[in-house]
Amino acid sequence: MTELSKSIGNTQSILSVCGLGKTYRLPGLWRRTRLTALSGVTFEILKGTTYGLVGESGGGKSTVGKIICGLTKADAGQVMYKGRDLLKFSKRDRKQISGQIQLVFQDCLGAFDPRQSALAALSETLYLRGQKSKKAREEQAKAMLREVGLGLEQEGLRPFELSGGQRQRLNIARALLNKPEILICDEPVSALDVSIQAQILNLLRKIQRERRLTMLFISHDLPVARLMSDTIGVMQNGRLIEEVSAEDLPDGAKHLYTKELLRASQ
Numbered sequence: 631m632t633e634l635s636k637s638i639g640n641t642q643s644i645l646s647v648c649g650l651g652k653t654y655r656l657p658g659l660w661r662r663t664r665l666t667a668l669s670g671v672t673f674e675i676l677k678g679t680t681y682g683l684v685g686e687s688g689g690g691k692s693t694v695g696k697i698i699c700g701l702t703k704a705d706a707g708q709v710m711y712k713g714r715d716l717l718k719f720s721k722r723d724r725k726q727i728s729g730q731i732q733l734v735f736q737d738c739l740g741a742f743d744p745r746q747s748a749l750a751a752l753s754e755t756l757y758l759r760g761q762k763s764k765k766a767r768e769e770q771a772k773a774m775l776r777e778v779g780l781g782l783e784q785e786g787l788r789p790f791e792l793s794g795g796q797r798q799r800l801n802i803a804r805a806l807l808n809k810p811e812i813l814i815c816d817e818p819v820s821a822l823d824v825s826i827q828a829q830i831l832n833l834l835r836k837i838q839r840e841r842r843l844t845m846l847f848i849s850h851d852l853p854v855a856r857l858m859s860d861t862i863g864v865m866q867n868g869r870l871i872e873e874v875s876a877e878d879l880p881d882g883a884k885h886l887y888t889k890e891l892l893r894a895s896q
């Protein structure tokens with residue numbers, strides 16, 4: 631375990647995951663068998679920093695993100711947020727803090743109402759947050775669209791009429807309207823062209839810096855995660871096998887698997 635993991639409880643820590651375990655029941659004839667997706671996953675994220683979670687496909691990265699967001703239940707462990715264990719929250723408590731931890735994922739098309747324009751989608755989010763004035767909602771929604779780089783020309787377009795990059799900008803805008811403290815980005819650029827990837831990564835970095843957001847950045851791409859993160863956690867077979875400061879890479883990598891990931895990305 632690294633110094634970071636040992637210092638759980640650090641006053642700067644905003645989110646700490648401790649001993650997280652998760653098994654899934656296999657389908658059909660195999661339903662008596664359980665697949666271990668996570669085992670003893672422990673790490674902490676310091677306020678205002680980005681923690682990159684990397685590793686092979688099926689290694690458990692998204693499961694960690696989903697558990698933190700409350701989309702999946704854990705079998706064991708704790709997720710401490712501001713001193714309280716999120717895994718013990720009732721549905722009502724969870725709803726109350728849901729805006730504070732927002733998820734941005736890869737394929738966001740299905741997360742939007744196909745009949746709503748970009749502006750209407752953001753306006754609805756503000757309505758659900760309690761903003762009853764239509765005029766104020768439109769003003770705030772437009773300001774947010776501009777912040778993420780969407781202009782007048784895109785305001786009236788529906789999600790499927792936007793390009794992949796524009797749609798991801800809209801997705802980020804919607805997450806930001808909830809004024810999150812923590813943004814969980816699960817492969818946010820994996821579905822995009824390399825040139826567009828760079829634009830979205832730059833946008834996320836700008837937003838993180840300006841809003842002092844805390845971020846969990848999930849990616850199978852170690853160089854991308856390294857670019858975005860302060861600390862990198864490497865997952866393999868449901869375990870966190872290494873934690874290393876991003877600036878210490880590549881030399882700081884100790885585990886053979888991390889070295890292989892670095893080699894594969896060269």
Ligand SMILES: Nc1ncnc2c1ncn2[C@@H]1O[C@H](COP(=O)(O)OP(=O)(O)OP(=O)(O)O)[C@@H](O)[C@H]1O
Binds near residue numbers: 655850
């Ligand atoms: N709802 C589910 N039911 C059954 N098994 C699941 C479920 N969700 C995930 N799993 C399994 O749990 C393991 C971890 O999945 P997870 O999606 O967390 O991996 P990942 O690291 O995000 O992979 P990728 O890089 O491909 O996104 C995989 O073996 C996956 O098949």
Ligand SMILES: [Mg+2]
Binds near residue numbers: 692693816
């Ligand atoms: Mg995943």
